[in-house]
Amino acid sequence: MIYYAVIVAILVTMALALARALIGPTVYDRVLAVNMLGTKTVLLLAVAAFFIGRPDFLDLALTYALINFIGVLAVLEFFRVRAQRSLAEEKEGE
Amino acid sequence: MTVFTVFFIIFLLTLMVITALAIVQTKNLFAAAMLSGIFSLMSAMIFFLLDAADVALTEAAVGAGISTVLFLGALALTAENERAGTAGRAAALAVVTVITAVLVYATFDMPRLGDPNAPAQLHVAPWYLEKTPEYIDVPNVVTAVLASFRGYDTLGETFVVFTAGIGVLFLLGKAPVGQPKVSPAMTFAGKTGLRHYQIPRVVGRLLIPFILLFALYVQFHGDYSPGGGFQAGVIVAASVVLYALLEGEEQARQALPAWLLRLMAATGPLIYGFTGVACMLLGGNFLDYSVLAHDPVHGQHYGILVIEAGVGVTVTGVLISIFHSFAARGAK
Incomplete structure (x- = not known):
């Protein structure tokens, strides 16, 4: 019974995070929403693994947690590059 | 499958449709890349609920992980918005x-x-399920089917990965002629990456050995739990990408030079193919691992371990090469 409650709660949170990712309006909202969705997916996988009676599938949640971190760093790097470039363009404009 | 699980899946599918429509609708390419990551997270969740943990693991590692990074690497070379x-x-x-x-x-x-009357349940699947304990004796039937019963298909897939890698390197491997060089600080990962940001750097560097250890677990525990060469190769590649993001792409290229990566990409299919030839030399059929050891079941275990290692090496080499070819390409 507790599984049902937890799964529904996580799904609702995911829907809300997705709404934020869709509406934006700034990119930071989207980044945060994607990061949050990743975290919720890890939780959901962990709960679902027990719910469907395959706790050994927790490996998947572990993969997610690791991969999600790399994704967030890639986003940070992407913004660093973009900031550098707009700085360089400003200098050229002067 | 309970009614609740069905609703669970329908809910996730609905979210996926919404996400897909948003990807089509948005003009902001960064938003599209992020949303496709979300899309992939949800489809992995559905695979998981359908009890296809191996597929879910692949989707998680490839769809949500590496391809988001590659999208961002490509986006760093283009404009922010889609041209109408x-x-x-x-x-x-x-x-x-x-x-x-x-x-x-x-x-x-x-x-x-x-x-229960679908062809998928009636054709060869019952035979695989019934005979796996007898012939191969690994708990994860998916690995038995993928690496042994359907070894030819997987050999083909390994060559497909290799060929796709060659194709991408042909397109992106060489810097375009006549374009001005940009400073490495302005290319994705570039010379320094996130080296000047202490917190990600410290946390990330701590994580790399654990990610590699986990990749080895996924690689060599694939007979027992979800995983295998494809997934492990992606996870190894992800850890190298993490290193490149933290220390700069040049540093990562020094650690794993391009020739080594190309060699890895080519070695995998060779390991796989030669395992098959070795089986023939020992008197069996091509890729019939039973002859590799005195006990046919042990022979199968050895064969699966070796070919999975080959798959892992190829996937790692190809994916890191692709990442480098995106990252090394200077933006306009």
Whole structure:
């Protein structure tokens, strides 16, 4: 019974995070929403693994947690590059 | 499968449709890349609920992990927004509508979800399930089917990965002639990456050995739990990408030079193919691992371990090469 409650709660949170990712309006909202969705997916996988009676599938949640971190760093790097470039363009404009 | 699980899946599918529509609708390419990551997270969740943990693991590692990073690497080379195309919109819509209608019509012939009389349940699947303990004796039947019963298919897939890698390197491997060089600080990962940001750097560097250890676990524990060469190769590649992000792409290239990566990409299919040849030399059929040891079941275990290692090496080499070729390409 507790599984049902937890799964529904996580799904609702995911829907809300997705709404934020869709509406934006700034990119930071989207980044945060994607990061949050990743975290919720890890939780959901962990709960679902027990719910469907395959706790050994927790490996998947572990993969997610690791991969999600790399994704967030890639986003940070992407913004660093973009900031550098707009700085360089400003200098050229002067 | 309980009613609750079905609702669970329908809910996730609904979110996926919404995400897909948003990807089509948005003009901001960064938003599209992020949303496609979300899309992939949800489809992995659905695979998981359908008890296809190996597929879910692949989708998680490839779809949500590496491809988001590659998208961002490509985006660092392009403009922020999609250019509005107006030509041939009506024709495109018509083609899509017709194809959708045909596909929906085709689904009427498909067996219902979980139908016991579906060809998938009646053809060779029961034989695999029944004979795996006897012939191969690994708990994860997916690995037995993938690496042994259907070893030829997987050999083909390994060559496909290798060929795709060659194709991408042909397109992106060389810097375009006549374009001005940009400073490495302005290319993705570039010379320094996130080296000047202490917190990600410290945390990330701590994580790399654990990610590699986990990749080895996924690689060599694939007989017992979800995983295998494809997934492990992606996870190894992800850890190298993490290193490149933290220390700069040049540093990562020094640690794993391009020739080594190309060699890895080519070695995998060779390991796989030569395992098959070794089986022939020992008197068996091509890729019939039973002859590799005195006990046929042990022979199967050795064969699966070796070919999975080959797959892992190829996937790692190809994916890191692709990442480098995106990252090394200077932005305009």
